[in-house]
Amino acid sequence: MSFRKIRIILLLLILVLVAGMTYWEGMLVRSWLRPLEVSIYAVNGDGTDAGAAYIAQLSDESFQEIAAFFDQQAARHRLKKLPPARIKLAGEIRQAPPAPPGGERGVLISLLWSLKMRYYAFHATPFWENVGRIRLFVVYHEGEDGKPLQHSLGLRKGLVGVVHAFAKTEQSAQNNIVITHELLHTLGASDKYDAQGQPVYPDGFAHPDEGERYPQHAAEIMAGRIAVRPDRAIIPANLAACAVGPKTAYEIGW
Numbered sequence: 001m002s003f004r005k006i007r008i009i010l011l012l013l014i015l016v017l018v019a020g021m022t023y024w025e026g027m028l029v030r031s032w033l034r035p036l037e038v039s040i041y042a043v044n045g046d047g048t049d050a051g052a053a054y055i056a057q058l059s060d061e062s063f064q065e066i067a068a069f070f071d072q073q074a075a076r077h078r079l080k081k082l083p084p085a086r087i088k089l090a091g092e093i094r095q096a097p098p099a100p101p102g103g104e105r106g107v108l109i110s111l112l113w114s115l116k117m118r119y120y121a122f123h124a125t126p127f128w129e130n131v132g133r134i135r136l137f138v139v140y141h142e143g144e145d146g147k148p149l150q151h152s153l154g155l156r157k158g159l160v161g162v163v164h165a166f167a168k169t170e171q172s173a174q175n176n177i178v179i180t181h182e183l184l185h186t187l188g189a190s191d192k193y194d195a196q197g198q199p200v201y202p203d204g205f206a207h208p209d210e211g212e213r214y215p216q217h218a219a220e221i222m223a224g225r226i227a228v229r230p231d232r233a234i235i236p237a238n239l240a241a242c243a244v245g246p247k248t249a250y251e252i253g254w
């Protein structure tokens, strides 16, 4: 056999292994037989001292709101109790994750970015420690008032996500909402808001079967906002004002 052939066979083997591993890991996490385990890696997005200081004060405790949200919501949707979710701050990473493709996204461009993202995750974090764990790369920015951050992205295949967050204490509750939203994407949940950002009825409603349709009092986490009128939705203050709706629960296997 020529060297070229051996090389192609080896490459194919690696691809099959990666695909098999991804599939198996996804099945394992979504079977809910084990506790949900999440590693959070912080990235100083602007490279500033303020960003470094914000990251330095983070601890596991900063993300426990998210674990509590999962435990509470699982108890609402599942007959059988789940073991408590484990969310830990796994460390800081110097290199920023690859930028997602902007504008029109073709299938090929999305696939290429997804491969880049997984290579980055493989390269930047310990391998064995993260088998069966979701890895979220939270990029902290100082941000400018009224200027939205880059879009966050949760990848279903590969159990990895990139979250853009604010390096500000007063934004911590909002950061945890965005982190939870992307975490749920990696578990297979879909977005539930329309082009205007308005929650879609009934899937984007936290409690679509209870009481009056408007105003709602909680945000469905994949819709991101509380529908108070057919044409108006407000941002929830924290995760306590969010819930996993019936459709999201179904999508993630609850």
Ligand SMILES: [Zn+2]
Binding pocket: 181, 185, 190, 191
């Ligand atoms: Zn989303």
